[in-house]
Amino acid sequence: MDRDSLATAATRYPNLQGLKSVPIGVMFMLAGTGNLVWERSHWIFPAGLLLCVPAYLRIGRYYSSSFGRVTFSRNRMIKDLALTLALVAVMAGTYAVDQIWDLPISGFAAGFAAATLVFTACSVGLNSQHIAVLGTLLVVALLPVWGVLSPDQEFNVALLLMGIATIVVGVFDHRLLVRTYGPASGVGLGNESA
Amino acid sequence: MHEPADLVVDRLIHEPGRLAVLTVLTSVESTDFLFLQRATGLTKGNLSSHLTKLEEAGLVQISKKFVHKKPNTSVQLTPEGKDRIANHWKRLERLRNFGQDPVR
Numbered sequence: 001m002d003r004d005s006l007a008t009a010a011t012r013y014p015n016l017q018g019l020k021s022v023p024i025g026v027m028f029m030l031a032g033t034g035n036l037v038w039e040r041s042h043w044i045f046p047a048g049l050l051l052c053v054p055a056y057l058r059i060g061r062y063y064s065s066s067f068g069r070v071t072f073s074r075n076r077m078i079k080d081l082a083l084t085l086a087l088v089a090v091m092a093g094t095y096a097v098d099q100i101w102d103l104p105i106s107g108f109a110a111g112f113a114a115a116t117l118v119f120t121a122c123s124v125g126l127n128s129q130h131i132a133v134l135g136t137l138l139v140v141a142l143l144p145v146w147g148v149l150s151p152d153q154e155f156n157v158a159l160l161l162m163g164i165a166t167i168v169v170g171v172f173d174h175r176l177l178v179r180t181y182g183p184a185s186g187v188g189l190g191n192e193s194a
Numbered sequence: 195m196h197e198p199a200d201l202v203v204d205r206l207i208h209e210p211g212r213l214a215v216l217t218v219l220t221s222v223e224s225t226d227f228l229f230l231q232r233a234t235g236l237t238k239g240n241l242s243s244h245l246t247k248l249e250e251a252g253l254v255q256i257s258k259k260f261v262h263k264k265p266n267t268s269v270q271l272t273p274e275g276k277d278r279i280a281n282h283w284k285r286l287e288r289l290r291n292f293g294q295d296p297v298r
Contacts (some may be wrong), residue, residue: 003217003283006214006217006218006233006234007217007218007220007221008221009218009221009233010218010219010221010222010225010229010233011221011222013229061262064261065262065264067228067229067232068225068226068227068228068229068230068231068232069225069226069228069229069261069266069268070222070224070225070226070229071222071223071224071225071268072222072223073222073223076222181232181233182232
């Protein structure tokens with residue numbers, strides 16, 4: 001029995017619910033491709049939200065019914081909220097930087113990759129898949145090739161890449177969850193006759 | 195033979211299944227039965243029996259409710275449970291160090 005893995009089992013659990021990242025990644029991709037392909041069709045994003053929010057909630061219920069529920073202390077919830085707000089602030093800040101200065105890199109995608117790496121390191125801890133996927137996004141975002149795109153195109157291509165990275169990281173996290181706790185339909189599991 | 199008081203382990207907690215349950219609970223406000231099963235790898239019957247013993251000793255508090263029309267058993271450490279498990283791990287650390295220290 002390993003004390004550390006037991007003590008951190010519950011704290012790591014929400015971050016390993018990787019399938020929740022799929023609707024978020026799809027939203028990024030829809031926003032990016034919607035703007036690029038359909039030239040600012042304003043119905044794409046709300047329509048995506050209508051599909052992705054219920055999907056996110058349904059995936060949350062799948063995890064609760066298959067792997068269980070965990071309730072955290074108020075301090076932990078405040079810490080998570082602070083990290084999420086910091087991530088949003090970094091994205092907003094880097095978006096503003098991209099709009100003000102015409103840099104040959106994508107500050108928005110680089111900021112997202114770096115902030116997500118820090119967020120992951122502070123919460124679930126980084127593993128090789130996180131470093132590979134988010135590190136690749138960070139390197140691509142810092143390549144001085146983005147100057148050939150207009151600021152709008154740059155933002156939307158960045159959203160597309162961020163969506164792909166979010167989905168891939170999520171799938172890896174879910175696989176780690178299943179490896180750690182067993183398949184979703186384990187035998188003899190449940191709350192009913194507890 | 196008498197053992198030094200701070201080197202005596204708490205036998206109720208020291209059982210591997212119960213130690214695992216209490217250790218998982220140290221980092222959260224509460225978890226449900228299913229998550230404890232997943233995290234500890236215990237069978238339903240085993241976990242249920244350990245939880246009953248821990249509840250009788252006043253180390254955990256068990257509450258049952260319905261979530262989405264399904265029964266859900268929620269478990270949380272009591273203040274006494276928090277103290278006992280923290281002291282138990284400290285004691286185990288001391289025991290480990292005691293075994294490693296050279297005899298003077």
